[in-house]
Amino acid sequence: xxxxxxxxxxxxxxxxxxxxxxxxxxxxxxxxxxxxxxxxxxxxxxxxxxxxxxxxxxxxxxxxxxxxxxxxxxxxxxxxxxxxxxxxxxxxxxxxxxxxxxxxxxxxxxxxxxxxxxxxxxxxxxxxxxxxxxxxxxxxxxxxxxxxxxxxxxxxxxxxxxxxxxxxxxxxxxxxxxxxxxxxxxxxxxxxxxxxxxxxxxxxxxxxxxxxxxxxxxxxxxxxxxxxxxxxxxxxxxxxxxxxxxxxxxxx
Ligand code: PGA
Numbered sequence: 305x306x307x308x309x310x311x312x313x314x315x316x317x318x319x320x321x322x323x324x325x326x327x328x329x330x331x332x333x334x335x336x337x338x339x340x341x342x343x344x345x346x347x348x349x350x351x352x353x354x355x356x357x358x359x360x361x362x363x364x365x366x367x368x369x370x371x372x373x374x375x376x377x378x379x380x381x382x383x384x385x386x387x388x389x390x391x392x393x394x395x396x397x398x399x400x401x402x403x404x405x406x407x408x409x410x411x412x413x414x415x416x417x418x419x420x421x422x423x424x425x426x427x428x429x430x431x432x433x434x435x436x437x438x439x440x441x442x443x444x445x446x447x448x449x450x451x452x453x454x455x456x457x458x459x460x461x462x463x464x465x466x467x468x469x470x471x472x473x474x475x476x477x478x479x480x481x482x483x484x485x486x487x488x489x490x491x492x493x494x495x496x497x498x499x500x501x502x503x504x505x506x507x508x509x510x511x512x513x514x515x516x517x518x519x520x521x522x523x524x525x526x527x528x529x530x531x532x533x534x535x536x537x538x539x540x541x542x543x544x545x546x547x548x549x550x551x552x553x554x555x556x
Pocket of ligand 1 (some may be wrong): 313471476478479515516518536
C-alpha cells in the first residue's frame with residue numbers, strides 16, 4: 305500500500321514570523337497523526353528557520369526549486385547540497401508556475417531531477433495541462449510529453465523513490481478543482497506510463513499526488529481514488545487547520 309503523502313507548497317508567501325508561527329502550529333497539531341506523510345515547502349529564505357521548528361516532528365522539510373549544478377558562478381541559485389545542509393528531504397520540481405511563469409523546460413527540469421536524485425533529495429515532479437490543452441483533448445498527450453521529458457534517464461530504483469504530482473494548471477489557485485474522476489483518469493494514465501516505461505512494480509510503488517485547489521472539503525473524495533496517493537497543496541497549506549484538515553481526509 306502506498307502511504308498517503310500531503311505536502312504544502314507555501315510558494316512566495318508569508319514573512320519570517322508567519323512562517324515560524326505556521327510551522328509551530330503544524331507541529332503542535334500534527335502530533336498523533338498517523339498513517340500519512342507530511343511535508344512543508346517554505347520559501348527558500350525561511351527553510352532554515354522552519355527546519356529548526358519542525359526538527360524531530362513528523363513534518364518533513366522540502367524546497368520549492370533547486371539548481372542542477374553543484375556549485376559555482378550561478379547568481380541567485382541554490383544547490384542540492386545547500387538544501388540538504390538545511391535538512392531538506394524533498395524538492396518540488398517542474399511546478400507549473402516555474403514552467404509557465406519562469407519558462408522552465410522539460411530539459412531543464414530533467415537536469416534538476418538528476419541532480420536531486422544524485423544528491424539524495426526526493427523530487428516531487430509536477431506535470432499538468434493548460435486549460436486549452438484539456439479543451440483540445442490533449443491532456444494525456446501533454447502528460448506523456450512532460451513525463452518523458454522531465455524524467456528521461458531516471459533509473460528503475462530512482463523512480464521508485466520519486467513522487468509525481470499531477471497538477472492541472474487550470475485548477476491551481478483558481479478554486480476550480482478537478483473532479484475526482486478527472487483527476488483519477490490522469491493518475492491512472494500516469495501509472496500506465498510507469499508500467500510501460502518501467503514495470504508493474506514501479507507503477508505500484510510510485511506515489512502520485514494531486515494538486516490544484518485541494519481543500520478540506522474536497523480532499524477526502526479525491527484521496528479516496530485508487531490512484532491518488534496524496535496532495536500537493538498551495539493556498540490551503542498556509543492555514544494549520546486547513547492543511548491538517550486535508551491530511552485528515554487521507555484514507556487510513
Ligand atoms: P493551490 O496550489 O492548492 O493553491 O491550487 C496547488 C499548487 O500549486 O501546488
